[in-house]
Amino acid sequence: MRPEDLRERQVQSAVPAEELAELVEGLTVIGGRHRKVDGAGKLTGHALYTDDLVLPGMLHGKILRSPHPHARILSIDTNLAEALPGVHAVVTGKEMAVAYGIIPWTRDEYPLCVDKVRYIGDGVAAVAAVDEDTAQQAIKLIRIEYEILPPFLEPEDALQPGERETIHEAGKPGRNGNITKHVRLEFGEVDRLLGESDVVIEGEYFFEGTTHTPIEPHCALGYYDPRGKLTVWSATQVPHYLQRELARVLDLDVARIRVVQPAVGGAFGGKSEPFDLEFCVAKLAMKSGRPVKILYTREEVFYAHRGRHPMKLKYRTGAARDGQIKALDGKVLIDGGAYASFGLVTTYYSGQLLPAPYVFESYRFDSTRVYTNKPACGPKRGHGSVQPRFAFEVQLDKLAEALRLDPMELRRRNFLGEHKRTINELRVTSNGFLQCLAAVEQASDWKNRYRKLEYGRGLGVAGSCYISGTNYPIYPNEMPQAAIQIQIERSGRVSVLTGASEIGQGSDSMVAYIAAEELGVPLDYVRVRSTDTDLVPVDLGAYSSRETFMVGNACIDAARKLRTLVQETIALEWQVPSAQVVLAGGWAFDAKDTARRLNIVEAFNLAEAKHGPLAAVGSYNTPKDVHGSYRGGTIGASPAYSFTAHVAEVQVDVTTGVVTVDQIWVAHDCGRAINPVLVEGQMEGSTYMGFAEALMEEQVFKDSEHGRAGLHNAPSLLDYRIPTSLDTPEMQSLIIESIDPEGPYGAKEAGEGPLHSSIPAIANAIYDAIGVRMDALPFSPPRVWRALQGESPLQAWERARSGGRRTDVAAD
């Protein structure tokens, strides 16, 4: 076969040559409804998740967990377990007595407890054995002597420990060791402006804790090779941070640690910090010389938690007669559970992310996160800001009613605008919030139906905003926040090496679309290799909605370096300006004469002949001058913010208190949809998850009057109710593209923002339906039914319809 014949066979998926004129202008891949690069593997059962991996000689590990919520460890006897045939290694806390924590300033936990246990489920010892049965048998043989301490289960109680031993030692003498963080920030003159407001709405809200519930339980596999290199495969969404913490805790050179993230079966923030099993498989592998795997049971996933913090929130919102928000005063008590996790950031986020998309003339928040003897809370999709957003958007609904304004109109009147700073000095660039409101208003036929449906049916609206990544990494450093490497092989195959964590959101596909767009290859010419720390440049992981914005920009950076090289090579051949050489659809062609063309492989080969092997790295770093000028002003700062509006339609059965959400319309400003299919998937998944928190989910623990204090009330997927296909409402996704000036092709986040306003939209719709305010989550049948018992339900509803309940309005 001649080389020409071979070329004929190449780029079979290229765009037909006669259609090249259509590719001269605009984007050719970005914005298209493409398949995901990892779709076929996941659909055929061939994708490998951590528990699908088996290594020769692999042992199975189990972790012994505390039965007490708060106790001192007096002694641990592992002799019987070690003597059990089939047991290869046992490890206790003393062997890994280095405190860790995802936030470097609040390292307060150990892989296994050293002196104290702080919640039922805290890990105390671990074993590795030939099989799971033997490991299970072995942990039952470990004898632990505890001195039981009084537990703190409620945050108010934890604030007042008195003589009782606090959960952690106080950072400074005299401080309360039950407090993780207290933040108080004030912008403008809140008290004066509240006093000058025409209307002040006061409200108290409760957001119940919820947990991520990925369908894949956490799993990790460790292997320590004879030359001293540790490899950990883990269902994590932060391989880079895991690699660093493994090195610190196990006292290993970080260069001798390899972390690999196989396919991950859902995370939602629940796998965004190191967990005990990752340290345990590593240490047990080091002790036994064999690979060790630990797979959490579903119960352990519920106890590992790190989910949504329960919050008690009090707000006073002052406004002028025209609806302009003059002041917002918030006080938030956050139930953190036993460890800090991301709690320092949570405490800030509970206030910092509220001001957009609105203008506040003044704002104050006072947030306190306290420890309790329950599993630690952490970042769940919409970290820290979902709870205050619920409360505030219900406040706005009450305000609109007090002012006899349409709640859509009230939100429009307070719109922040584009290229503005919020009251707390966060820089907002693109802002499509008004278009979001308009889209849901139209789709829901709001004007004809709001306040006009029959008793028991209602519509509600809410809005929100979220970050597209954080301006600062978790550990301070000057290096890029995101990096990527692209290599072009002689066949035309493009390899993208990225540390971005694919957790189902589509980050592998996102970088493939960008590489295909920039380099002009068909999508099936792009291979993505992600999250193997031996191979890929550092990326910080899948949290804070950072991947599309940051890794997308890094990918453009790398790809354009290569594109320029190829364009210049061809331009020299053809004697045209290099901008005239278009790489698209599997071709390099002349924009002014598409008959002059090369297939893209030939173009790459010419460039390689001239410049050597084609490879480039690219990176992205955030602007460092766009945060608030006060202490804490960097937290909440993001290079761009997404905006969302929801309208929910509900039915309430007033005899049972059962709320049915029939339909949710969600409009989301994602800047630009790199692939609308994936953006819709994120909008629907987020909206569903908000709906689930609104109506069903409760991560709650028993008190001493209802069983063993601190015991999870329902650690199973049957009793912790997440929505089935029959529960989930119909959803309509409306994509708004504001084209952000700094996002990749204008893109911003879509994975977390569209959760927030789903919840208050449902709360506000319930009010429209029955005239009863639901200020505590979830809106479960008992809660709704009880709320309906206070007075004649019909009277309440009629009052709401005729202009509102004045009781919660303190007019001047």
Place this chain on the structure above:
Amino acid sequence: MHAIVELTVNGDRKTVAVPAHFTLLEALRYGLGLTGSKQGCDKGDCGACTVLVDDVPVLSCITPVWEAEDREVRTVEGLAAPSGLHPLQDAFDRYGAAQCGFCTPGILMSAVALLETNAAPTRDDIKEALSGNLCRCTGYTKIFDAIEDAARVTSEERRAAVQATSEERRAAQAMSDEGRATSGGPAVQEAGT
């Protein structure tokens, strides 16, 4: 104590020695290396382990392995023809109905069972058929859409098959395969393998 069990999985007769208390899921995953079926809860709550036993969806994590002896077990690995995806897999791929993909094998098996007994299901039929499979990523919308699409594709193929002679049938099949390959954008190689 181990038991020796004879299973028919995806048409293949297999003999496997597993601990006697193993579930069908454990036998598939750890005995036969068929890791496509997933364990999400290990107590029959989530549906990720759903397989078909004699064409009926079964929660393999709470089915003792011996219950499947001498019966036909079908798993996600047996769905696709050697040359391409099953119409349901193809529709899931085009609609983005698999995000993390962990619940997907179980959902596909429930959907296969549905379409085999009800060629033209309504949306409510689909919701009912999937009510034992929890998905945490998608909010189900894209899954419903994909199943509706696959039902259309499948019934069109069936109608064509009834009308066509065997030769015409082959031609129709080739055309519809081509249509599927291009309708949702080009298929892309799997990443990270």
